[in-house]
Amino acid sequence: MSITKCFHCGDDCSTTKIYHDDKLFCCNGCKTVFEIFSENDLTCYYDLEKNPGATPIDINGKYDYLDKSDIVEKLIDFQEDSTEIVTLYIPHIHCSSCIWVLENLHKLNTQVISSQVDFPKKKVSITYKTDEFSLRQLVELMSRIGYEPYISLENYGQAPKSIDRSLVYKIGIAGFAFGNVMFLSFPEYFEVSEYWLEQYKPVFRWLMFFFSLPVVFYAGRDYFKSAIKGLKSGILNIDIPIALGITVLFVRSTVDIVFNLGSGFFDSLTGLVFFLLLGKIVQQKTYKFMSFERDYKSYFPIAVTKINAEGKEENTQVYDIERGDRLLIRNRELLPVDGILMSASAEIDYSFVTGEAKLVTKVSGDKVYAGGKQRGNAVEIIAEKSVEQSYLTQLWSNDVFQKDYNPKFQSLIDKISKKFTIAVLSIAFSGLLFWLFYDASLALNVFTAVLIIACPCAIALATPFAMGNLLRIFGKNGFYLKNTNVLEQMADLDVFVFDKTGTLTTNKKSDISYSGLTLSEEDKMVLKNSFRNSNHPLSRELYSFLSSQNIQDSETFEEHLGEGIISSYNDHTYRLGSAKFVANHVDDSTLATAVHVSKDENYLGKFKFETIYRKGVESLFQSLDTHYKLIILSGDNEGEKPVLTKMLPKTTQMFFNQKPDSKMRLIEKIQSENKHVAMVGDGLNDAGALKQADIGIAISENVNVFSPACDAIMDASEFYKLDRYVEITKKGIQIIKFGFIFSFLYNVVGLYFALTGQLQPVIAAILMPLSSISIVIFTTLATQYISKPILNK
Template sequence: MNTTQCYHCGNDCDTTTIVFDKKSFCCNGCKTVYEIFSENELTCYYDLQQNPGAVPKEIKGKYDFLDNETIIEKLLEFNDGDTQIINLYIPHIHCSSCIWVLENLHKLHKSITTSQVNFPKKTVRITYKSSQISLKEIVLLISSIGYEPYISLEDYEVGKKQVDRSLLYKLGIAGFSFGNVMFLSFPEYFEVSEFWLEQYKHIFRWMMFAFSLPVVLYAGSDYFISAYKGLRSKILNIDIPIALGISVLFIRSTIEIIFDLGTGFFDSLTGLVFFLLLGKFFQQRTYNYLSFERDYKSYFPIAVTRITSKGKEESTQIYNVEKGDRLLIRNQELIPVDGILINGDAQIDYSFVTGEAEPVAKKSGDKLFAGGKQLSGIIEMEVLKSVEQSYLTQLWSNDVFKKDKSSSFKTITDTISKNFTIAVLSIAFIATAFWLFIDNSKALNVFTAVLIIACPCAIALAAPFTLGNMLRIFGKKKFYLKNATVIEQLAETDAIVFDKTGTLTTHKENTINYFGSKLNHIEKSILKSSLRSSNHPLSRNLYHFFESEETITITNFQEHIGKGLEANHQETLVKIGSSSFVKNACEPGNLDTSVHISFNNQYKGKFVFKNAYRQGVSKVFKELNEYNLSVVSGDNEGEKVYLEKYLPQKTKLLFNQKPADKLNYVAQLQKENHKVIMIGDGLNDAGALAQSNVGIALSENINVFSPACDGILDASQFNQIGSFIKASKKAVQIIKYCFLLSLLYNIVGLYFAVTGQLQPVIAAILMPLSSISIVIFTTIATNLVGKKLK
């Protein structure tokens, strides 16, 4: 009897078939979901996957607990008045159409701003306007279309997925079946004719068939699913040859025992799947051992200013911040923890979190959330939660504000393995066709042996293990990269642009001299208090120059990027910055690095800085002499003579560069087909860091967080920049050596496979051994490279 499949969920329409829009549905729930998608022009959902949906369940009253504000507050990741963010675990996420519809929730309700799916974790992060739609309404909405979230009420937090042990179960079943099939195959191996042929031959063969069924249908199911998805998407992925080999072995073996043509290849089949899964298990364990998540708690250089019980300010690593601590947040600083605003006028930019750049005003007593950036002067806050390093990692990689530089970057694995599957399938079919004419008894053996021996697992493992281990090694050396792709991009660069102030120079060793009218005690306090709010290296240096002065309350603080700052204390207006900003005129012939000051538009004088360059600046530039080198600075040409003396002659020097000029210069280099590294301090360089192919922010224990960059380098490791770039190039070389080893292995293996001399079970054993050898080689090679980094 023919049954009709539901257009939405794919289930059989047994007794009830609802026809709508010339399509069949198994229930009113599925029909309603289709109507919702149709009304909102989301029917492309069905183009991405056939029958992708689930049957919506009756959930009336199930989520009434989401009317409780106390529970909602515990569940939310972010809550700032009108904007809220929730991260929900959706067990039903399983395919591309699920991702597509969940990332288009804004089309179902205009109050949903954005929704981002994390497919491996099966979560969706939803940003929405809480004044227009509630969390309960959102949960009911996504439940009504078949994506009901799992929310645990036991501990008032979003439910987390249990540890996935499916690979371990599959490995156990495959190993158990392989052992039993090998045992049942012994009579064939030893040719025990009388006992075997007369009584138990058929029983043993059908028992081998029975043991092979769970191996093919369960243990090896992932390979079939991956191959099917690849074919449906018209992509020849690396699992297609494996799935084809398993299918051919099973079908051929089943035909042989049905028609009593032989014992089949069940031992080779179960052995193949077992050793494939064993290799995958080894890979998973090795990944965990390498720990690709860098240990930010131990090495992250970002610090924060903590106010002690005696009122003194101290710089401390953020992981030392505890509940109840009092923090000082300056202009342009990131708020690292959730807390309560105590003092100051807060204008918080939450664009790092929500994607919306509109500043949010906060007053004393209001809650502040981690990830916001203070835009107006200085504030003090009390910590409610200790810092979560994982949150900063998430913020750094947040797709809301970063430009995906890797989208157009083709990795080495993509490049080399592009035609691998086509080549393997071609060899398999040509060799099989040849043996069908020469000796058809060997044709199947040759076909399966080729598919097994040429398994691309070794190629697939080379890059992840090499680059993952390099990420870990770089992290130990205080160089933190966002992801493994940055290493490959770093290796391909041919131009480097350095910022000067705060990058080539260090504020810790600068000398400062004052030239101008004498400053009284009040003026010094106003200066110190105004500088206290700024994070510019010159501001921080000058702030410490007035260390003995008292701080007082300032108002109307404004910092003009690339120019200077201004603030008020009662009736006094202070301006601090460049000559053009303070005096509205440039000083002709003066090439010193200086900071000018005025009170109530009456010019007082200037502080002249004698720049102290970092140790090893000349050494770094000599090591990088083969690159197109540039130094861009917002300062005047006062340091030009020094730089020309100590830097390579071909180094291009640009002064009086505004932030936009730096960005445009990087863009111009890229138009000339250069791959650019931008190295800056993350303050006035954010645009250039984002524009470059690889942006590296130098950190000197100030709490300036730059998600625009691709890497953060501790200032103490500045003289190792050349070594890090060389190590990146060597990492890519290691990957190429792995590909070469894999190619040699495949050539030797294919020779025996094509000539019919290789048994599938031997190939199934050799294949994971090749993968393991690649992993061992990459681990040893990258560790040797790491040891050369000081």
């Protein structure tokens, strides 16, 4: 059977079909957006991409807080007279149609002057007039056409971060100097002895000297700072021989031209700094996109509805909430503080905090915790604490978040830098002593030549270019790593710990089955329409699951929150919901989620919701089991244990009913056995475990909107490839080691010429850039070569 799709958003229209202008829509919202575009001559939006839109949401009252001037002032970028400029993050931007319609907002409202989209960052900068328009109206306009901005407390009250372009400037200066110095050095390379060279040789040499000054004292100063810090800390890092090499190159070259001994090594000096800085910017660009250190400000709303002493509703900033305040929490709004429920009942979704998808039913007088989302009718709560004191924020109060927690990990560069530095200095001083006794006139020349040629430029470049390219490849495939150290640590893991719900399982769909008496067409029609009237998540799933196409309202409809639904049709009464609500005698000992059905007090059956595991979970665990210890830590009950036992390797350990702190303690215990642990989770309850682990990997359905503090963020659709990424990192380490070997061979050749007193400027000029360029090309091509077949297998 062919699936009909919505003309606007592309969703399946098999359950709801709305026709307009010979086109099919899944809901009135999508139809309305089409009408808006039609009225404003923007229908070519659909010519750019097929089904480019998103289903708009109901936003009534959601953005009322944007009418408060003190909040708006903190969000906008510029305000002068009647003109404002604001930059908004739009998660739904995904294609050329999105860019086109967002840059044509002025056609939808004449108060919008201009809008410009930054596609990679999914942001749009909008300039608008405030005479008869406001930020709230702008946000509501964008939400109505399916481009709802994401506004959180993280955007509020913060000055825009200045962009550090110093590294770009340094690369520009080093590259400019390198090119000019190489050009000025060509006559010396080929020993041109014509009159013009002899006449202008001093000019050329002093020009090279002046070109090198900004390279040494500006572009390369970070290496000197790092070297000094390392020496003060008693650590011989890789920047020490680099800084020493730069110093010797500059001093030796300056002496050469001052005393007319030669042209020096300014070409090698400027080339060295230029290539080192290139490697540094490659690293920065690859993991600059993601934000890994997040806190509650990233997810909390800016304002909430407060009921004042007169009973009137008003918007208030979350930071202004005090103990005893009455707050109104609407459907799908986040509870910003801990409080006491005043309404008769509430359905709270704590998946944001716990990672578990089940709704929690609360009745009047119960305590509710910050981080939960209200589902259904609006409820009132009495605040017990301020935002900073609530349960949600306490998850970041743990010591592991307050300190710069970093496992005792040494990168490959750290491991070899000390030995390399000692070896280079030993060889240099040994050569100095030898030539002092053999031929003192060459002693200083040999000493400086060794330090110049043995500068670890190739070694320093191998890691950033190999790891930087892997970070780029991983990010392109939906796996975003915090830095290159994470890649190296992935190759050194012993244990993988997984959360269950939301990590191994998907929250996007459920497998529904019905067991019991056969339902008539009338029964299906009544049930479908009963579920249609309910906002409960299970009701929405069952509404889509039932096949009846008849739209017929029930004669009566009552929804008992947390219990079920009572509806009647043709003198028949139906009860839908929990086993206790539908029929007390039904055995509900099973741990599975189910919706029971009865008709005129006669039990008909139940709809059972089976957990859907992510694609490739079984094969992933089988692959990892050959090299790693596997553990499952779940905050859920043991209802899925039989399924997991059958699905996963027998060696997999499982722990259920785990609290956030117990997960963290268990990982800490494993680490005490000198094991390197990777934690893979999704919910905020995994935040402590993710931070405690050597590597914390957050699984997210939307990598731009939510992830706890972690070392890596993985798109949920890429979860089944986790073992492949680990395999690639191991091969990446091998490539770096090969790069070290090549660098060592270069140094051996160069040291031969240096120790024998034969090092000429032309040899240094060839060997040093050649080693740098060849390492960059080798590591980049090799990492690309190994990654493609592994990811595509």
